[in-house]
Amino acid sequence: MKYVYSFKEGNKDMKNILGGKGANLAEMVGLGLPVPMGFTVSCDACLKYYEDNCSINSSIEKEIFDEIRKLEEYTGKKFGDLNNPLLVSVRSGARVSMPGMMDTILNLGLNDEVVKSFSEKSSNGRFVYDSYRRFIQMFADVVMGFPKSSFERLFDKIKEDKGILKDSDLSLTDLVEVVDIYKSEYKKLAGVDFPSDPKIQLLEAIKAVFRSWNNDRAIFYRKMNEIPDSWGTAVNVQEMVYGNLNNNSGTGVAFTRNPATGDNVLFGEYLINAQGEDVVAGIRTPLSIDTLKDVMPNCYNEFCRICDILEKHYKDMQDMEFTIEDGKLYMLQTRNGKRTGKAAIKIAVDMVNEGLITKEQALMRVDEKLLDSLLHDMFDKDSLKNGKVIAKGLAASPGAAYGKIIFDVNDIVNKDDDYILVKLETSPEDIEGMSICNGILTIRGGMTSHAAVVARGMGACCVCGCGSLSIDSVNKTLICEDGTVLCMGDYISLDGSTGIVYLGKIDTVAPSISGDFETFMSWADNVRKLSVRANADNFRDAKVARDFGAEGIGLCRTEHMFFDESRIFNFRKMIVSDTKEQREESLKEILPYQKNDFIELFNVMNGYPVIIRLLDPPLHEFLPSKDSDISTLADSLGISALDLKKKISNLKEFNPMMGHRGCRLSITYPEIVVMQTKAIISAAIECSKNGIVVKPEIMVPLVGDVSELEYIKSIIKETADSIISNSDISVNYVIGTMIEVPRATMMADEIAKEAEFFSFGTNDLTQMTYGMSRDDASKFLNDYYEKKIFLNDPFIKLDTNGVGSLMKIAISKAKSVNPNIEIGICGEHGGDPSSVYFCNELGLDYVSCSPYRVAIARLAAAKSVIRERLD
């Protein structure tokens, strides 16, 4: 087995062996581009190192020094040579980029003799001694693990002693002194002298990089990004080149296209007489890459030529590092560049038009999550720089928003003003107010809490579960962790894409959707098999959904319709009624409104299916909680407030999520089913008369046993068929059920005999499969992440092992008795790319998600088909 590869031996497809950086360096060497020569110690060598109890065995050691010898031959320099010493960098490079996670050592090969002789011979002693001092410091830190601070403190002390502010003001003599002090410190800490033998330096440096694969940062990064521990990292040993050698030198980073806009122009910056870290450090302001044209025209032209070669070769926008040493250009790195959503789309579309890539390749290039930024307000970057972070919660619904703090929707004074609603947790009563506010911030609740789900549905910015803040409801203030007290009316700003809460008002910029977006999405639509529907509860959401390309409504939650002022009264009256007759009386009042809801929906969804779920939440959610509201309702009902309170308290439940809700309501109060069916079917008839193509699908929630469905189905059919037979228009409606309690998955064969469609309600299915309430989980899930017990929030990313196994069983049982049953998903997971991949794998017919996620789902659905082909 071979463990060490010269750059001349590798290529870009050897990432598994050479790591990303090493493979691309080798590829550039193969392309004949100017790359400082070197070699890669492979990932396998790293694994072997761990296998051999953290040691490099003699055969690998031999391979390394064989490559050093070849490098000496190639460069004409020699390790430890006083006249022409070989100096190298030692850099980690794993199979996928793990920026900043692992360690780097520069200037390796220096020692007292080399430095002395080299300094005398070169015209730049200052530069040589500065390089040496940096090397000692890096070696002490990376290889020996000594605290960085001890060397930094010494360095600062010298500057202080000499009254010097800038590093560059240190004279050669000063630097010689620094090196001496550093070496003493090293000896003090290590108990031995700083190693002068470059070979020992090299082996120790390589081992240190191997070790860094398992530092806490790297382990955590891998867990978060699902990178297997078993990959290991490669180590790149490369001849040093110096952008800080003189004023004919420099260093920079550049992208072949603009990573923010996608424009097809070279984009980047550089510094004259500087090393890579200076560009990053931000002490000197780099210059735009354009100006290099005038400063070093040859280098610039050469760089442009290389960019063109690389982009055509990799068929993707490249992110490159380069160094110019005394007028000669060297390429230090190239890789596919990260980009904004906007740029990702533009580059993908442009490259297809340029004939560089296929449409399918273009689709695979765009991370679904990037689409979010195209559809929501974002903070203005300049304005953001002044923002003071006061808390961080869950990034529950993307976008950026500012507004005045209010603690209750009743605090809204002017609907056109900017408000942020801050609540312990929202409830259905707040929905109308939520749509007026710019953003929503909750103290409790997870990614699928009420606030999060509703906000995503509205496309409103929302930060949830921000437990470090607390609300003083008596004084109407918001108290930050550091004690800051914010009052009602104070401005805060929310970033729903990161979960960060800022003090004050940060300007936002509106999204702009380009024609490229339409083009790109049409390619996705041509490829995907999964249909994409939206969860929409009113015609406004439905319109947004259609605009984003939804092919129907996968979930219309009828309960949201009842909070409208015009009907909440009658609905509450219905709830507290004692008899069926009283309930029917109230429902009669609601029927015309409900019918109109569906007419509006059907009109918008002309020709597309609309799944309407029967009333689902526990009834007490609709009842007022404030004394004043209770009195008002009691008065208008003609009962005492005390009696009403008793009724309300009787409706309270210990575990409402598993209480009297879903189809259980329909079984206790079949008259609600009758009213809703009447509304749906008569709306369908009216729309049909107006030439609208109506496809109503009535969905029974929370079914766990086929008897439940049978009972409710018979009520729906009786009601619907009687209306239809009394009209002169025929309406084709279908009846199906949500699969959201684990029992339904086990009984799916029985249930599928009665159901024309299944819709996996993965929010509830996840809750019940885990036995974990999404509203309470935020309290302990952080401990789960910290202790690495959970890697993902199962309410965001579908748990394919547990919940997914139940889904698989359900699908197979259902299809065994009803092969043509339509199966979809309407949980929040419908808008999560990895969950969409899984749904495609399961062979579902559609996914349904909030309107603002429809585009994400469409792209994910297309990518899952392509991935399948590639597998």
Add this chain to the structure above:
Amino acid sequence: MKYVYSFKEGNKDMKNILGGKGANLAEMVGLGLPVPMGFTVSCDACLKYYEDNCSINSSIEKEIFDEIRKLEEYTGKKFGDLNNPLLVSVRSGARVSMPGMMDTILNLGLNDEVVKSFSEKSSNGRFVYDSYRRFIQMFADVVMGFPKSSFERLFDKIKEDKGILKDSDLSLTDLVEVVDIYKSEYKKLAGVDFPSDPKIQLLEAIKAVFRSWNNDRAIFYRKMNEIPDSWGTAVNVQEMVYGNLNNNSGTGVAFTRNPATGDNVLFGEYLINAQGEDVVAGIRTPLSIDTLKDVMPNCYNEFCRICDILEKHYKDMQDMEFTIEDGKLYMLQTRNGKRTGKAAIKIAVDMVNEGLITKEQALMRVDEKLLDSLLHDMFDKDSLKNGKVIAKGLAASPGAAYGKIIFDVNDIVNKDDDYILVKLETSPEDIEGMSICNGILTIRGGMTSHAAVVARGMGACCVCGCGSLSIDSVNKTLICEDGTVLCMGDYISLDGSTGIVYLGKIDTVAPSISGDFETFMSWADNVRKLSVRANADNFRDAKVARDFGAEGIGLCRTEHMFFDESRIFNFRKMIVSDTKEQREESLKEILPYQKNDFIELFNVMNGYPVIIRLLDPPLHEFLPSKDSDISTLADSLGISALDLKKKISNLKEFNPMMGHRGCRLSITYPEIVVMQTKAIISAAIECSKNGIVVKPEIMVPLVGDVSELEYIKSIIKETADSIISNSDISVNYVIGTMIEVPRATMMADEIAKEAEFFSFGTNDLTQMTYGMSRDDASKFLNDYYEKKIFLNDPFIKLDTNGVGSLMKIAISKAKSVNPNIEIGICGEHGGDPSSVYFCNELGLDYVSCSPYRVAIARLAAAKSVIRERLD
């Protein structure tokens, strides 16, 4: 296919064809016993009747009349004959007895001519006309479906007109008049004359019995008793005999042994000159069967002889009906008799001793549920007669109790007084008080609510979910549905075996366990494969469990240990602590108590395994709710009551059942695991030193992912092993997990790699599989039963389809990676016979149930083995 069988053709094993009654009548004929001759129209004929759109086809009709002809030959009587008419009874008789569910017609064959002639020829015209009037009335009711009341009203009117009070005072002339009036009424209602042709009468009567198979009562009874609709009923047509012919006639019912005590003496009663319904009606007081010896010595001796034959033949205690017509004894029915628990055991043991049956047959004879009555107080029968029922709730924990109403355990004045605790729902705070009260009554909560589970564990009488009562907590009164108001201190009585609540004090009688019981149970133990453990949380329960034969503790809920006054303070302090250090401080105070808990348990369970579950419930359950308690705690913690309230409110959850509990507590607060492990292991060491054989099994609750178990296991192991290595005694402990969230069943193969045992927590597993909170379900489950959507409470009888499927998957996955894993069940289902059968079928190692159910589980476990062999 043959549809009609003479009694001469059948036998007792043909119940599927002839129904129970028909098969036994045929059997008695075969034994040569005096049975009025007749024939049975089979269950298949009933099914055919429904198949043929509710008609009897000509070939079945022919079979019927062929049998009539044979019956005429046998009896020398003739259908419609004026001199010697054949009169028959037509009775339903399904495969299993469905008492009172279906219809009967007597005296069939009478018409005007027959009656006239028969009346003239016989010396008893009154008797003949009375029979005719009964026949018309029955026919009108059963065959034609006319309201009974119309005939009853006419009858009462005649008596009134004539100034007569008792039926028997009506003269022959009166009865002739009644018959005329009845016939007119019949014609008025039917539009045609009463059918005079006995053949038509017969066919219509048979069809009516077939129809009665599908009346609402019968359908409901079948659903409740899981009798398939597809069985159909047979019809028995039998020559009439008359116990009311004269004073040399009579009728009675008797048991071959005493069904209350099991004593081997004839037991029964009879009436002279009476029909069967007179015995039941209770107008005349029947005489003890003994007295028949003097009244009709020949009949008595003959009856004794028949009893002996039947019991030896059926090898079981028989329940018989007989009629004496003019000095001749006829047997009308025999069947295995129902009996009390005490009798069931005694008869079973006696019959084995008599060599009549095997031990296994004896075991199969005893219904597990009957054992309950042997272990709990029951109401004194005489005292019960005066009890006024005020409400009916769920029969949550068997037994009978009386006491003064209290609404709070703090209302207990004298621990030796008799109290009934009445609460909306109990909470862990109430446990100590509950053990002092005679019984517990709750308004809310189902069969596995806190009150129910705890009461069963204690063996205390409990009625739950009694929603028709309401508590006025302000005035401390209990308000009944009829408006009756009971105050604190008023007496009520509870029957925990029926759910009935009585006003006042009803005396109870203590159970007495006989030597027969021990003998019987030892036979069960010899047969069963399942081990039976008990759920016990303290040494008192553990002792009871051992007394009832428990072979270890399957579930020790450690949380119950913390409510003791001596530690609740420190435990609350721990909960509201802000830092780990503070928590550890409080836990240190609790450790010695907790250690002592386990020492006591290990001592009682010497040699048997003890499964200890780590702390499980949400912490807020332990916190005080009353303002006064909060102030006290706040004071002693040195914080303000407001601050404490805030902390308590922060701990509140939306759905605590799916909240921060179980292993999630252990992950957030590993210091609790450390304390509990220390207590368990150091107790084990101390007991071992004293020669006790200790088998601790530490159980991690609510695991859904193997990472949870891995994390907690490592804490337990580290803690335990360090204590063990510092002692000079080795302790073998094992670590396992509860399988109680659906996800755990799907991940069972991964989890089983880390777990040494699985214990199915079927209470929670049922809740989460159904998505149904046991504390809230009582609100809607009644609607489910009424609408026949659920036939059983899945919290009582394990749902073998849904929950059972998950269990099967879990077991198969677990054994695939860990074939020797110990698997048991510790939910409430462990004490339910049908669930125990299922556990045996699944091949579990043990079931664990409340101590008072251990005997039930032992018997059920034995019976499931025998059933398996019989299958």
